[in-house]
Amino acid sequence: MQRFITLIITAIMALSLVGCANRASARVDPSADLKSLKTMHVVKIPNETAGISTLIADDLRRRGYTVSESTEKVSTVDAVVTYVDRWMWDITMYLLELTITIRDAKTEFPMASGNSLHGSLTRKSAPEMVEEVMGNIFNEGKK
């Protein structure tokens, strides 16, 4: 039993050592013009409790967009925003990876997307992750 506990603790310690991976990327479809968009709708993942959808909506509002948010898809806006969040535990829970995609509201074609991954040692808070991904997307859109 003692050996088993030792093994589990060691495994967790060792996994935390490899928790320093980092990655941040963004792409914008050449035919997409993010500046021309006026209204967006963030599609909240049902039962998501970390408030990622609200953080994304708030970030977009700061950028001047009119934003709504619900678990339903809406086609009466210029674009819908979807996201995938992956959480990991290392002493406390942290947001390991976040992918945000801005899609054409009618066709759902991805106009722009961004992804950030931060391991335990370089972990960022959820608001910081959202800010990083959205910043990378809109910086890419300016190019």
Added chain:
Amino acid sequence: MKFRQSITLTCSALLVIGLAGCASSANKDAMVAANLQTLKKHERSVSVRTAGGAETTAMDSSNIADADLKAAIEESIIQSRLFQSVVQGKDGDYDLAVSIVRLDKPIFGLTFTVDMEATWVLVKQSDKSIVLKKSIQSTSTASFSDAAAAVTRLRLAVERAAKANIEQGLQAISGLTL
């Protein structure tokens, strides 16, 4: 007793670090959509561009490198004879741009399910008209029976998701009249 415990501790740490640190990139040969049944074969040339992929580092899990995805798509086109030829640069009759939007991978589990989304855009070079603009989503799994090592299991799931995405993308192109 303390010596045995510390040996166990050290061996366990090395084992876990080893397992976590030996992630390998998706293999281009495993992503090739072999035996693809195409509706039409286009007597045109095509160039392929890829984006959105990532290199696999020792600290990361299996990713798809842009160059490997490009090679897998080109090989799939050649094997299926979907286009008459694959050319490099911008000299082709058509330009195929494939960009990975999302590659969702699990962290733990016995059966790994990977979701992939990529945009496929085919442009006619002579007038720059878009003949295909499609988002393709694919899902694939790899179970414990496929590979006991988690890193290998994840790589297999990633490769299968990419292969399925390539199959769907090329099938969509084969349905076009160019």
